[in-house]
Amino acid sequence: MKLIIPMAGRGTRVRPHSHTTPKPLLPVAGTMIVERIVETFARTLDRTIDEIVYILGPDFGREIKETLTEMSKRHNAKATFRVQDIALGTAHAVSCAGEDLEGEVIIVFADTIFDSYEKVTVDDADSVIWLKEVEDPSRFGVAVHDGDTITDFVEKPSEPISNLAIIGVYYFKEGLDLKREIQYLLDNNVTGHGDEYQLTDALDRLLKDGKSFKKATVDEWLDCGTLPAWLETTGEILKKENHSFDEHENTTIHPPVFIADGVEISNSEIGPNVSIEAGTTIKDSKIEKSIIQKNAHLTGCELSKSTVGNFAEAKNAKGEIHVGDHSILNQ
Secondary structure, three states, rough: EEEEOOOOOOOOOHOOHHHHHOOOHOOOOOOHHHHHHHHHHHHOOOOOOOEEEEEEEOOOOOOHHHOOOHHHHHOOOOEEEEEEOOOOOHHHHHOHHHHHHHOEEEEOOHHHHHHEOOOEEEOOOOOOEEEEEEHHHHHOOOEEEEEEEEEEEEEEOOOOOOEEEEEEEEEOOOOOHHHHHHHHHHHHHOOOHHHHHOOOHHHHHHHHHHEEEEEEEOOOOOOOOOOOHHHHHHHHHHHHHHOOOOOOEEEEEEEEEOOOOOOOEOEEEEOOOEEEEEEEEEEEEEEOOOEEEOOOOEEEEEOOOOOOOOOEEEEOEEEOOOOOOOOOOEO
């Protein structure tokens, strides 16, 4: 079965980090967002994924492809790459993998981390849509259902017709059926919310064509689409996973934290809710509720709700900062 992951978006709300790294490749407690998604499917799905199709932007380089290829190999899957030259909506994004829409496929938009405590079966349905109960359904596309059967899709309903939001994860028994309906939208310029080609419109056409849709609900749905959301989600994952950590020179550590192997910390106070990636050094600092990426160097800092990029340097920084890769901040 193929897993198709559209990830060509620029991730403007997690800048400066998305200037150099696609949002799905950002780490959450030591593991990339996209890899956490793959791990969730491996743990909860009653099918094996043997190929992962990544839909990238036209300027995504060799290093990003190598990272995704290595990750795919870790999960015994082949990596395939397609390109979305211009963003014209969710249905358009999926259409960029048109040659891969055949047989069983799962499509997932990698903006969020989700998890289910029960196995998900995709038997006895033409499509399965993953859903999460939300307090304010007017912010989302929702699914109307009768028991486990989905009967309708509504984009950002003004009336409380359903509180089950579509989280951006979809299974199709036959990808060619979806490809046909997406092509209809493109050929006839059928656009929806934001004047873009919406995947929910293709789903609606499949439903009206008599295809059977089943719902699968998730227990966790954590946003990573903004800097505050990335920080909050990292904190939630840290609490859930409860990582162990080594002692460091003259340093107090307040869990939960993730501290990768090879991190050097001295004369500091770390935590709670701090994630520190490999190769980083921290001296004479106090860090809480923050994400520090690989090979960063912090000296004399007091940081909270901050994000520091790969190979970045910060000296004497205070409060909340967001520093991109290879940047230098000296206050």
